[in-house]
Amino acid sequence: MRENFSHDEPALIPIDIGHGAYTAIVEPDTAFWSLVLKERLAETLADEAFVGEVRKHAKSFAAEMDLLRFGLVPSAVYFNPTERCNLNCTYCYLPEQMRRHGVRMSEDRIFDALSTLLDFFRRTLPNGVRPQVIFHGAEPMLERNAIFAAIDRFADEIVFGVQTNGTLLDSEAIEFLTSRRISLGLSLDGPFSEVTDRTRRTHSGHGIHEQVVKVLEALRGYRNHAVICTLTTENLAHLGELVGLFHNLEVPTCMLNPVRCTLPGGQRVRPSDDDLALAYLGALERTEELYNETGRKLVVANFANVVLAVVAPTARRLMCDISPCGAARCFFAVDANGDLFPCSEFIGLSGFKGGNLFTGGVEGCFETDAFRSVTSRRVETIERCRDCAIRHFCGAPCPAEAHEIHGDLAQQGAYCRFYEEQLRFALRLVADGREDAYLPDGWDDATSTVFEIALNS
Numbered sequence: 001m002r003e004n005f006s007h008d009e010p011a012l013i014p015i016d017i018g019h020g021a022y023t024a025i026v027e028p029d030t031a032f033w034s035l036v037l038k039e040r041l042a043e044t045l046a047d048e049a050f051v052g053e054v055r056k057h058a059k060s061f062a063a064e065m066d067l068l069r070f071g072l073v074p075s076a077v078y079f080n081p082t083e084r085c086n087l088n089c090t091y092c093y094l095p096e097q098m099r100r101h102g103v104r105m106s107e108d109r110i111f112d113a114l115s116t117l118l119d120f121f122r123r124t125l126p127n128g129v130r131p132q133v134i135f136h137g138a139e140p141m142l143e144r145n146a147i148f149a150a151i152d153r154f155a156d157e158i159v160f161g162v163q164t165n166g167t168l169l170d171s172e173a174i175e176f177l178t179s180r181r182i183s184l185g186l187s188l189d190g191p192f193s194e195v196t197d198r199t200r201r202t203h204s205g206h207g208i209h210e211q212v213v214k215v216l217e218a219l220r221g222y223r224n225h226a227v228i229c230t231l232t233t234e235n236l237a238h239l240g241e242l243v244g245l246f247h248n249l250e251v252p253t254c255m256l257n258p259v260r261c262t263l264p265g266g267q268r269v270r271p272s273d274d275d276l277a278l279a280y281l282g283a284l285e286r287t288e289e290l291y292n293e294t295g296r297k298l299v300v301a302n303f304a305n306v307v308l309a310v311v312a313p314t315a316r317r318l319m320c321d322i323s324p325c326g327a328a329r330c331f332f333a334v335d336a337n338g339d340l341f342p343c344s345e346f347i348g349l350s351g352f353k354g355g356n357l358f359t360g361g362v363e364g365c366f367e368t369d370a371f372r373s374v375t376s377r378r379v380e381t382i383e384r385c386r387d388c389a390i391r392h393f394c395g396a397p398c399p400a401e402a403h404e405i406h407g408d409l410a411q412q413g414a415y416c417r418f419y420e421e422q423l424r425f426a427l428r429l430v431a432d433g434r435e436d437a438y439l440p441d442g443w444d445d446a447t448s449t450v451f452e453i454a455l456n457s
């Protein structure tokens with residue numbers, strides 16, 4: 001998807017979205033888009049009224065995009081209380097030695113760290129806004145007593161979440177977490193154990209599928225949980241069945257995330273872009289069918305974010321498909337030593353350590369070369385992406401992945417063609433008025449239409 005217009009005028013780029021009747025026109029700098037009937041494309045591009053309207057609104061569109069890209073301040077932390085994990089997933093971004101024998105943070109250190117983070121957020125967030133802390137992995141439930149104590153100690157000031165592999169959630173833990181409305185993220189990669197266990201298993205090689213499904217059964221009816229599925233060569237053929245399982249279990253939200261290629265384990269199970277797009281779009285369509293059959297949505301959050309990028313750009317919630325991405329801009333990560341990284345994906349990559357919470361506090365990390373190298377990575381400076389018409393719907397993810405694949409942040413990450421197909425699909429849904437089936441209920445409560453133009457038919 002290449003531009004062929006000068007930037008003095010809005011660069012209106014036609015994009016074939018694979019729809020029978022409509023083509024999209026995108027203005028790359030501002031992510032303005034419009035759908036036009038194919039037979040009226042040339043006429044629309046030459047229509048002074050249309051181009052004039054786009055020109056008139058260009059500044060406000062650009063300001064909106066700039067705010068999203070450069071105006072946000074960090075409000076969340078991915079907090080790793082331990083380097084250890086009871087699982088040995090083949091694609092994990094944390095080195096295996098670390099997961100087996102890594103350091104653990106004591107309860108006192110966790111309390112100290114949260115106090116330091118809270119001081120930082122009190123200085124940087126508007127009054128009344130509570131920061132989010134997501135206990136993350138490795139496997140945070142290995143430090144269950146400490147994190148539960150921390151949740152109770154800081155509940156009034158911090159919004160907590162727990163991202164866990166799910167295998168250590170017994171009924172007591174579920175009761176503790178759900179009674180406090182903690183947001184829970186679990187992981188499951190397949191609809192049955194033969195698939196899940198190909199990538200997610202214990203250090204001794206045992207499968208964990210049934211255990212996680214039992215936990216999801218126990219969470220049925222709890223609205224504040226989600227399941228992450230990592231898409232690899234090992235499970236693409238079963239994604240339809242997998243979303244069927246999630247839907248049966250009344251999981252409200254899932255994420256279908258292509259495996260990150262930050263370590264060789266991830267690169268070994270990396271699917272081709274075409275296989276990935278085919279399986280992923282098939283699974284999305286299956287969620288729509290299930291919604292139509294039952295009236296109950298299973299929202300695929302990473303795709304909903306792309307649909308939001310189209311229909312309500314400022315309502316985007318995840319920050320992997322915008323450039324600069326959310327790393328060190330909207331959130332950052334703390335490892336079990338208190339070391340600060342732009343995002344969990346960078347943990348273990350020593351060149352991206354921006355300081356230590358216990359010895360230097362938080363503020364300074366944003367000024368370090370390590371953090372600045374990530375926050376200054378812009379899609380416009382990446383050779384293969386700078387002229388891409390959909391660069392603000394994709395963001396050339398992901399810097400950690402680009403660094404590990406190419407040894408250079410100023411390169412494209414993985415899955416370029418996949419991201420193109422994903423956006424085409426989102427635009428097709430909008431053309432057919434089907435997008436609501438893919439968005440969380442109430443997504444438009446806080447949005448307003450700032451620009452709408454209908455040409456004379």
Ligand code: SF4
Binds near residue numbers: 326
């Ligand atoms: S694109 Fe990569 S580095 Fe950026 S927020 Fe997403 S996972 Fe983290």
Ligand code: SF4
Binds near residue numbers: 385395
């Ligand atoms: S990676 Fe994204 S921004 Fe870069 S060329 Fe591909 S679709 Fe465009």
